[in-house]
Every structure is written in C-alpha cells, then in structure tokens.
Amino acid sequence: MSEEKRGIADAENGGTTETMADYARELEASFRTIREGDVISGTVIDVRETGVTLDLGYYAPAVIKTEDLSRDPSFSVLADIHVGDTLEGTVVKRDDGAGNIQMSCVEAAETLGWDRLKQYQEEKTILKIKVSESVNQGVTAYVEGIRGFIPASQLALDYVEDTTEFVGKTLEVRVITVDSDRQKLVLSAKDVLKEKEVERLNHKISMIVPGTVVEGRVESLMPYGAFVDLGDGLSGLVHISQISQKRLKKPSEVLTVGDTVRAVVLNTKDNRISLSIKAAAENAEPDELEEKQAEEYSSKEAVGTSLGDLLKGLKL
Template identity: 45%
Template sequence: MDEEKLTMADFEDEINASFVKFRPGQAIKGTVVAIDEDEIALDLQSYSRGIIPKEEWSNDPDFHAMDEIRIGDTLTVIVLYEDESGQTITSLRQAKEVAAWETLQDALANHTIFEVKIKEVVPSGVITYLEGIRAFIPASKLAAQYVEDLESYVGKKVQVQVITADEDENRLVLSAKEVAKERLAQENAAKLNALQKGFITEGTITRIESYGCFVEIGDGLTGLVHISQICNKFLKSPKEVVKLGMKVKVKVLSVEDGKIRLSMKEAEDIAPEVEEAVNDSEETSMEYTDEEATTSLAGLLKGIQLDD
C-alpha cells in the first residue's frame, strides 16, 4: 500500500496556531486541561500553553479551583505576559472583575437578591464577597435592626441587595436590611392570616396606655385590648386592674389591615388578679376612639427576629 501523502493543508491548524500571538490585557478563552493546588492549565489553541497561577484565580480567599472548576471547562481570562518558557500567564480574577461589575450594575438597577457569607469584621461593618468582588455591609444594614455584636455574624449567610456599585472606585456596598424587613413583613402577614376570629390564647401585657393595653400573644404578634374590653366594668385607667408583665387570657376579636383587636372580657375567664382588682376599682366612664382601639403593623413586627 502506498504511503499516504501529506500536504501543507494537513498541517494548516498547527501552522496557524504557531502564528497566534497574545497581547497583555487581551481577553481570550481557553479550555481547562489540568488543575492542581497551584495553577490551572489551559489549551489556548496555540503553541503557547495558558497558565492561571493561584494568585490570579479570585479575589475571594475561599475560592478553591479544584472544587469549582472542572477539566473541559471553558474559561475567559485576561493575558498578563509570556514567561521565559513561552507559557502565556493569564488572570481569571481580572476577567471575572470585568464581568462582575456589569452583573453588579444590573443587580443594583433590578434590586436582585444574592446570598453571601460574612467573612470578617471591620470598623462599622463586615466584609463579604459577591461575584468575586470584596464588598462592605454597614452594621446598620446587616439586619432588620442595628447589629451590635458583629462578630456573631462571621461565617453566617445573609441575603443582600446591592446599594452601591462603583467600579472606578472599586467600591461595592451591600445591604441585608431591606431583604430582612421584607421577609419579616411576609412572615408576619402569614402569621396574621393564620389568626382566626374567636381564637383564645394566653398572652403577656407589654404596654399600658390610657386607652387600653397591648398583649404579646406569641410568634412576635401583639394586639390591643381596648379599655372597654378589659372587664365588664367601666375603668378610669387600665392600670386599675392590669400591670406590665401580667399573664392574661385574650380572645381575638378581629384581624384587619395588619391590626389585631383582642378582648379579655370575652375570653373564657378573667385572670383572678384582674377580677379582684375590678371589684376594688371605681366605676367611672372614659371616652375613647376607634382609632385608639387598634395596633399598627409596625407594632406587630417589633420583636420578630430572623432565623439563623
């Protein structure tokens, strides 16, 4: 059998590859052919092999190439230089930054929610990473309420939104506060929807006003017992028969517009200490308004905490 004759066309790919030259700063694509603890090797479709040294993987100190990248993956990298052995040294970190800032600008405009892990505490806030970019979360934006113990958040995951994305200043600021407050509002609405008219439960008096008392009934929910619903006698002041911290039985009268109206006198029974106080109190009348007989949704949200 005659030997197959080779022509220049058979070596076209190799010849073309030999002429490929990369310039510093150029964005190129390469296929991952090897990964170890110190570098990632790329096939750049040229005679020069691409190398991503460990320090050019990511800004995120927790990034591990062997966990997140697989052989055969196609990566976009930025050319840094050609070393003395002819290898093209590249940066995945820089390429990610270019794409990341575009993503972050879109996220800022669209109020996109991300989950991030808190890395460390710095003055007035904490540090995390988003899209490989170092980000700052102020203490006032870490939760629905101001966080005093920042150290307790290190290692925790929180949901955040972008509130500042300045590529020129390399400044990324995030907030978990708005996301947390929205979540609390949704959880609170679900709890309110679960309350049924006529439901009887025990609660604790947490606040006393001239027009009635506020009772914490559990799950962060607070309702108002109007002075007219404390007992079957007219009272000059709720303080004649109730006090802060007192355990009382209450009945749900209504749940409307995020407000809970409760009654002590329509519950199955009145706490003995209330009954005793009523018997000793003067029978006097007092004017009140419907507006005073409800508690606001803001009051209901007070005390609800996010799950870890």
C-alpha cells in the same frame, strides 16, 4: 489522492470521512481575533495548584495563574474551581511565551464586577457569600471578586458583638451600597433575615383562627387601645371598646403595662391581629357593632398591628 478516495481509504482503515463540518470549529477560531484587554470566557479543562487552563474555542488555550483568579484570602484553586466550570477573564497577553493566552479573573472583576453589583442592588438579588475575615466593626466577603464589608449591625437581627464567630460561614446577603469610585461595597445579611422574619410572622398570623382565646402580656398603652405581646414575635391590638364592658376614657383606667390578659381573636385581616379582652371575660361573642368598630379601627395603618408594628418588639 482525491477526497473520494481518501474517504474510502479512511473507511477501510476504520476511520471516519472528514468533511468541512469537522473543521467548522477550527475555521471559526482562525477568523476570530482576540486582543489584549478583551474580556472573554472559557471552559476549565485543567486545574492545578499553579493555575487553570481554559478552552476558549480558539486555536490556542488560555491560562490563568492562581494569583490572578481571586483576591479572596480563603480562595483555594483546587477546592473552588473544577473542570467544566466557566470562567471569565481579561486577556493580559496574547502569548505568554509558551503559546498560551494569559488571562486574569481579577482584572475582569474590576472591569465588570461593579456593573453587576449595581444590578444586584437594583434588583435586590439575594447572594450567597462566604465570610472571609473579621475586621473592625464587621466582617468582609467577596462578591464578583470585589471585597465587600458587612457591618456588625447588618450580620444578624440583633447587633453582633463578636464577629469572629462568622468567619468561614456562608450567609445570604443583599447589596446595599455600591460605589465604584470610592471602591466601596457594603452588604447586609440583616436585610434578608428581616424579610424572612416578616414571612414567618405572616404565616403564623394566617394560622390563627378568629374566635381563638389567647393569652399575652400588655406591652404598651395608647389612647386608642392596648398592644398585647402574644409571644414568638406576634402582637395584637385590643381596641379601647374591647377592653372592658364599661366605657373607658383611656386604657390605663383598667390596664397596666406588664399585665397578663386573656383575649379573643376578632380577626387577622391584613396580617393585623385584633383582640377583645371583653369577649374573653364574658365568655361570649363580642357585640356585633363593637366588633365592627374594632375591626375598622385596627385596620387603620397608623394604629394597626402591621408587620412594622410587630417587628418593633423584635429589636431588629
């Protein structure tokens, strides 16, 4: 039967006319060569307790056994993998004896995972991970199928004594150490938390209106002035010229660590809070020249209330 007559017959029978386009996928698959050791990806078309089946766009499907999907002890094939997901794996066998290509995600992780982790480290990528278990001095989690370690000192802003409370929790982390030769991967949640704390402090400082009267506790005395704890992680600098009406040789002449003081906010430039106790005591605007002196002095990086100075009080 000619192609034309076959098409007419198909149409009369409610079918559709087949063309070369209908065979494009099959033709592509027939010319494609898959070898053992290749790292390829496919779409999940079936999920079972024993493993998953992938569509590779090839004449044969691929199977990945459950034990070859992940090393993570908390991994559950039915809960963590769904039809439509894309998985990447290494070809272990071209024929598993049942006409399927056998693959392994675990082997692919060993091949590609370390390169990706290095890239995450260089780009300071924030990753979401699930803590797998508590171990000596920290916890473990898996990234790209590779077991990573989060030290207790890197779990939170403060040191964590009991790491078991983090098991099963999802954390945002950054990669801080990658060493494929030593099979060493170290992650940090603290690094991400510190950045968010900086953003929070920046926002709070930006909301402070110059001229506002604030109250705080003197937390430290320096030759050039006093740092005042304003609460909620914020700290301000009172330049020595803004402590008292009389000229001082050193702040300790009138102030002691722990004193509660009232001060006027002079400025919040560059996320540094400059204060004047003198202006608050006088209930008047600070002298224009002295305000300029305090502003210039507080803007010096070495002595200003930079975010680094502010975070010192947080015991990060």
